[in-house]
Amino acid sequence: MIYLDNGATSFHKPPQVYRAVADAMRTCGNPGRGGYREAMTAARKLFGCREQAAQLFSCSPEQVVLTNNCTHGLNIAIRSLVKPGGRVVISGFEHNAVTRPLHALKAQITAAGRDLFDWEDTLEAFEAALKKGADAAVFTHVSNVFGYILPVDQMAKLCRQYQIPFILDAAQSAGTLPLSMEQLGADFIAMPGHKGLLGPQGTGLLLCGAEGQPLLQGGTGSESRQQEMPDYLPDRLEPGTLNVPGFAGLREGLRYLNRVGTDAVYRREHDQLQRCIHGLKELGMKVFSGPHQSATVSFLPGMDCEEAAQFFADRGIALRAGLHCAPLAHESAGTLETGTVRVSFGYDCADGETYDFLRAASKLPRFSQ
Amino acid sequence: MKFYYITFRSVTHAQRGERALQREGVRCILLRTPKWMEQRGCGYSLRLWTDQVYPVLKILQAGKVPLGKVYRQGADGQLEEWNFDLS
Numbered sequence: 001m002i003y004l005d006n007g008a009t010s011f012h013k014p015p016q017v018y019r020a021v022a023d024a025m026r027t028c029g030n031p032g033r034g035g036y037r038e039a040m041t042a043a044r045k046l047f048g049c050r051e052q053a054a055q056l057f058s059c060s061p062e063q064v065v066l067t068n069n070c071t072h073g074l075n076i077a078i079r080s081l082v083k084p085g086g087r088v089v090i091s092g093f094e095h096n097a098v099t100r101p102l103h104a105l106k107a108q109i110t111a112a113g114r115d116l117f118d119w120e121d122t123l124e125a126f127e128a129a130l131k132k133g134a135d136a137a138v139f140t141h142v143s144n145v146f147g148y149i150l151p152v153d154q155m156a157k158l159c160r161q162y163q164i165p166f167i168l169d170a171a172q173s174a175g176t177l178p179l180s181m182e183q184l185g186a187d188f189i190a191m192p193g194h195k196g197l198l199g200p201q202g203t204g205l206l207l208c209g210a211e212g213q214p215l216l217q218g219g220t221g222s223e224s225r226q227q228e229m230p231d232y233l234p235d236r237l238e239p240g241t242l243n244v245p246g247f248a249g250l251r252e253g254l255r256y257l258n259r260v261g262t263d264a265v266y267r268r269e270h271d272q273l274q275r276c277i278h279g280l281k282e283l284g285m286k287v288f289s290g291p292h293q294s295a296t297v298s299f300l301p302g303m304d305c306e307e308a309a310q311f312f313a314d315r316g317i318a319l320r321a322g323l324h325c326a327p328l329a330h331e332s333a334g335t336l337e338t339g340t341v342r343v344s345f346g347y348d349c350a351d352g353e354t355y356d357f358l359r360a361a362s363k364l365p366r367f368s369q
Numbered sequence: 370m371k372f373y374y375i376t377f378r379s380v381t382h383a384q385r386g387e388r389a390l391q392r393e394g395v396r397c398i399l400l401r402t403p404k405w406m407e408q409r410g411c412g413y414s415l416r417l418w419t420d421q422v423y424p425v426l427k428i429l430q431a432g433k434v435p436l437g438k439v440y441r442q443g444a445d446g447q448l449e450e451w452n453f454d455l456s
């Protein structure tokens with residue numbers, strides 16, 4: 001299989017990730033619940049995961065809250081900052097993981113900056129919206145549909161300038177682009193463990209720069225006589241037994257990234273992206289490309305996008321079509337009705353795979369949409 | 370040498386403390402806090418033997434590790450809470 005759906009999950013992990021998951025299943029008890037060897041082994045694996053994340057994202061280990069996925073982290077963060085009916089500024093490229101929790105809170109949402117790959121538009125619209133006042137801002141680092149890298153450093157600076165707390169959705173950037181909690185000064189940064197961080201599915205991280213409100217209450221293995229959740233991190237936001245095998249695997253994914261560096265990952269992915277964009281354009285496809293683009297590209301195949309994706313699937317090529325759980329981003333780009341086909345590269349992508357994909361693309365039957 | 374318990378509210382805090390001490394070559398053992406020491410119920414401690422506990426506590430303070438209480442072995446060999454001042 002040629003795997004070009006890393007925006008959904010990274011399919012190939014470094015071998016040590018698989019080994020760590022299997023090892024944890026054989027050796028780990030319940031972390032933070034006992035002093036015997038197996039419980040302590042589990043606790044050490046979780047702490048190792050926090051340490052690796054803290055190193056990669058420049059924060060302290062207890063600021064690293066272990067979640068089920070990025071959506072889980074975003075929900076905690078949003079519920080912590082946004083009251084029902086509150087005013088929130090978001091970018092024009094948000095995923096449903098952001099917009100649905102806001103919708104459930106009946107938040108007054110301003111989607112600021114709708115022009116793809118246009119930092120000037122993004123920043124002007126974002127500042128104009130912040131000026132009107134907001135309880136919080138939530139924005140993605142990279143559009144999951146188009147790979148547009150938003151100017152998050154400047155957006156963070158604007159939030160600080162207008163004293164508006166903010167949440168960064170790093171679903172598509174963590175592990176691929178440099179990201180520093182310390183530099184950004186975010187209240188929360190949410191990310192999945194299973195995409196660019198190369199861990200197993202069912203893992204995510206929420207980096208906390210502010211006090212979070214628990215989504216769930218329950219046992220933490222600490223201060224058990226108290227009926228309130230602990231008031232300190234990470235216990236406050238981690239009730240119940242954690243996915244120890246998953247985080248043991250994620251620790252190895254993070255360790256790999258700390259060793260090779262995100263710059264190396266980005267360069268490899270970006271090389272493939274450029275080849276892909278060039279090839280698709282040569283085939284006459286409508287390709288959404290521009291400056292500030294990560295390792296993801298969307299295109300219109302000249303036929304129904306889902307049928308096109310199936311055409312590729314039948315030839316052993318995995319990619320994703322449709323709305324990618326991000327109707328707002330498609331609306332911004334004018335592709336809400338058609339959807340797009342998305343190609344997203346990963347850390348282990350190779351020249352041959354891109355050429356094979358382009359060869360298959362050249363054989364796409366052209367139906368009218 | 371005296372025998373000390375340093376308690377923490379969270380296993381993660383205790384692990385950070387353990388790591389900070391390890392980096393400075395201080396040997397300690399991470400274990401569950403004895404029930405009688407932990408009024409809030411359930412926690413983790415670092416157990417260590419030393420003649421100089423203040424430098425140990427200073428390492429933890431420098432590492433911004435949130436500390437709980439400190440217990441030390443008294444003259445009668447029993448552990449007792451020890452009030453410390455790091456200011």
